[in-house]
Amino acid sequence: MYKNIMAKWIWKNNDIKVNDFAYFRKSFNLEGIVKEAKLLVSAHNYYKLFLNGKEISGKMSPVSSNPFKSKYYLEYDIKDALVQGINVIGSIVHYLGGYGQNYVNASPGFILEARIDLENKDTIEVITDNTWKCLNDTPYENGTPYQQRRRLSAVEIYDMRKEPKLWLSKDFDDSKWDYSVVVNNNYIMKKQELPEGCVGEEITPICMDMQQPGCQVFDAGKIVSGWVKIILNETGKEGFRIRIRYSEDLEEGRVKHNVCNEKSEFYYDEYIMSNDPIQIFKADFSYKAFRYFEITGYDEIISPKQIVVENAYTSLDYRGEFNCSIELLNEIYQACIQTQRNNTLGQLVDCPHREQAQYLADSDLQLETLCYNFLNPEILSKVLQDFADGQLEDGTFPYVYPINYSPKGFYKKIPEWDLHYVKILWKAYYLYNNKEVLKNYYPTAKKMILYFIGKIDETGLIPKSEYWHISDWPRPKVCHEGSYLTVQNCKAFHCLSLMTKIAGILGNKEDEIKFNKTAEDLRIAIVRNLYDKEQNVFVDSFSQDSNKYTGQNASQAANVVAFYYGIADILNDHERKSILNHILNEGHTCQTLLSVDLLRLLFENGFGKEAFSLINKETYPSWGYMISKGYKTIWEGFDDESSHCHAWNAYPARILQEYILGIKAMKEGFDKVLISPYIPEEMNFAEGKIATVKGDIYVKWQKCDDKINITVNLPIGTEGTISIDNSNIEITKGITNINLSRF
Incomplete structure (x- = not known):
């Protein structure tokens, strides 16, 4: 957190207008050799920053947040941009207002503090205050309409005739400009770790x-x-x-x-x-x-x-790769990467046009591909901090955040989405070996999970609430008629299991015991109430009033989560096999939200051929179907409608790297990895790499007559095991090349 800030928040006047713009200007004299020069700046909502006529800021800064909890500032090294004599700082600031869906409404403002240390030990400080000049009538038209019904962005109408000529130069006469006014924006300032737009x-x-x-x-x-x-x-x-x-x-x-x-x-x-x-x-x-x-x-x-x-x-640090002998899969991978880039816009947004909203479930699914291909762990912290800032008194979250969560803005909750907070927290820890992130956000996760524990009733289950429940999406095949939903309760069990691990890592024995017992009790209750012993399947929902299953529906989605999250572990082998057969017989009826669990379940339970067939095809429903329709981005769902650029459905990139290349973390931060590729009959070779905090991990396998040639390159600090069929070979840092028999 930035402390002892001397600068003041300023604006062009005290009249707050929706979709407003302001120009700010300040000149100062520099004489002497510069030793170090730093500049801190923020605005509500966004700024462009110039020094001596050159734009030094990135795009769309600062990132969207709740300014009353986390108003982000950026820091620039301006040493090389300074000149001897008169220097000019200029900024254009855009204020939204309007209670939109993907930001928190607050007062407009601009704040800047520059500190220039000279070799002679003198210091020059430039801070925003009421001496800064501002242009009241800017080239931008104020009060323009919002471009979307969710009020995300304003129509930009720019009149070049009104642009002050050379206003960023030292010779510009700003005597006719007004003086800025100091505004009382009591925002909590924090340094932005997320890169700017580019x-x-x-x-x-x-x-x-x-x-x-x-x-x-x-x-x-x-x-x-x-x-x-x-x-x-x-x-x-x-x-x-x-x-x-x-x-x-x-x-x-x-x-x-x-x-x-x-x-x-x-x-x-x-x-x-x-x-x-x-x-x-x-x-x-x-x-x-x-x-x-x-x-x-x-x-x-x-x-x-x-x-x-x-x-x-x-601006993401893209490090991942995937390439193979099947061009369709290469195109799917590239479409996933393009989609993820399009949807990382200062926050993990669901789509880059209609909503630009950060949902917990969407973020969780996006992190599948993002964490393997982009070395930007700060994105996970941003998601966790945003929802910590937005957490409601009862422990739940608004359905997206940042948001104007009020009757005047947007007023929804999705209970199943809340549970994804724990999954994101676990990813932030496990993939980067970052115990600090657990310490920072465990209280938020605990408050949320205690809310759900408090809802457990005499059935031992969490009942359906009055809020918007989503088991799978879009076009879900899951029945919600009953009072108790299988997917919600299975997700709660999974999160309680993760919270048990997290509490143990943090040394909180009391919580560890409590969460573990609650998880086991919930698992027993799910089987008792939601497992149909006659059909040997999990049903979608249960009605306490009639003491029977409702809707006569046992969707693939409900059975996937029950099996993959470990609910079915307490069943016998025959019952488990029946569930797997039911899942296989359903083909591919899971939608975007739960298809990632379907693919994982199949790959990890001996059905690699079936899992691969879901990815390597151009017919509906599939990701290849999107490619066959001429798209280079991934859709919201499998139907040709709604958004055609939705990053939560872009996890096939991760699936290809994790299962076809076979790269999987076995210890925190990739200290140890398992290289166990599934090698399809249709594929001759596959190669690629993933990004880790230790360095990139590279894998290539290729069929050579009756052999499989495998090359693995591990970074320093990572050891691993190559496992194919019955062969297990221990490897360490550097390049390993082996040949294994295909038969």
């Missing part, structure tokens, strides 16, 4: 059929998060109003007026031209998501060479 890829778009003066439609080639940059070099166009509209979809050759599957007349940005010879516009104060975009309002044809699609997202 432009990760620049794409030259493809022209679609609609190409005429005044209306042109372009294709980015895939769904991206980010924005469109236009470069125009024509004079005599002053006052022309250029509109850029975005969508995943086309309708009769034009860009559809929607945001994903929801109608919107406002998913666009506008630029009003000046008479400058070169004009560049990009609406980069919000992440949009689109494949197609339409430019209207210009009286000539704009060449694709004048347009850049900037695919922008949080």
Whole structure:
């Protein structure tokens, strides 16, 4: 936490307006050799920061949060950007307001503190206060409509004619600018550990059929998060109003007026031209998501060479790889990575267009691929901190966070989603050997799980509540008619089991004993009430009133969680085998939420061929079906509807690395790994690597006549076992190359 801050929060006036913009400027004199120079800055909601005419900030900073619990600031090393003599700091700040879904509403503001230490031991300090100049009437139109019905981002209407020329230069005369006012924003300041947004890829778009003066439609080639940059070099166009509209979809050759599957007349940005010879516009104060975009309002044809699609997202440390002899799987892997990038936007969002919301279940599933491919453990801490900040008095969470959780904003809860907090906490510990994260967020997890324990009634089960229950999603095949839901209770058992481990690691013996006993009692109650001994399956729900099973439904989803989470461990071999047969006979009826557990269950119980067949196909339902439809991103579900870029369904990348390459952590932080690949008949080779805190782990296997050649490269500090069939070979750091018989 940043302490002893001298700077003041400032704004351009005391009049709070929705979707407002402010320009701030401060000059200072520097004489002497700089030893060290640091600058701390934050804003509500987002800022762009300039020093001596150069933008030094990333994109969309700071990340969204609850400012009353965690207002994040960023720190920049500005030593190399300083000059002798007059230096100028400038910033453009955008305030949302409006009680949107993916941020917490608060007062607007900007805060900055720079400390410059000189070699002669003098110090220059520059802080925000009422001496800073501000531009009241900015080039941005205030109070514009929100682009989505969930009020995530505002239409950016930028008038180049009103841009103050050279306002970031030392010679600019700001005497006509107003002075800023100090505002009383009592935010709790914390350093942002998550990287800023960045432009990760620049794409030259493809022209679609609609190409005429005044209306042109372009294709980015895939769904991206980010924005469109236009470069125009024509004079005599002053006052022309250029509109850029975005969508995943086309309708009769034009860009559809929607945001994903929801109608919107406002998913666009506008630029009003000046008479400058070169004009560049990009609406980069919000992440949009689109494949197609339409430019209207210009009286000539704009060449694709004048347009850049900037695919922008949080700057991630991408380290993972996967490549094999089956091209479909390579395309699925790349689509998963693209989807994950699109959905890491300062928080783990469900989709980059319609909601941009951080759900616990979505985050948990996204972390499957993210933790194996991107070395960014700070993302897990951000999710855990966000929901710790949003935790309600009874221990539960809002259905997403950050959010304006109130009747004026958004007012929902999903009980099953709360339980994913413990799973995320365990990932944050186990994959990175980070005991500190357990200490920090154990109280939050404990408060949540105690809420569920407190709901257990005379049946020994947790009853269904009045809130929105989701066992599987989307288009779930799970029956919710009864008073007690199998999936909810199985998830609660799984989380109690994890909390038992966590309490033990932290040395909290009392909690360890309590959670373990509660878990065992719950498991017995689940079997007693929700296991149908006649059918030898778990039913979806149970009705206490009629003392019978309801809906006559024993979905694949309910049986997958009951088996995979260990509920079925107390059944006999015949009963367990019957459950497995039921799961196999159902094919693939699990939806996005529980298909990851289905795949794991199959791979880990001798049904690798069946699991692989679910991934390696182009027919519905499958991830390959999405590729066959021409998409380079992963959909929300398996049906061709709603969002076509939803990262919670992008876990096949992890599955390919964990089971086809066979890389699995056996000790915390990958101190020990198991390399046990499933080698399909259809595949000739597979290779790739995953990111760990110890370093990258590389695996390649290849069929060579009657042999399997396996190469493994382990980082320092990791040891492992290569296990194929009945062969087990212990390995240590460095490269190991072995040949094993295929028969």
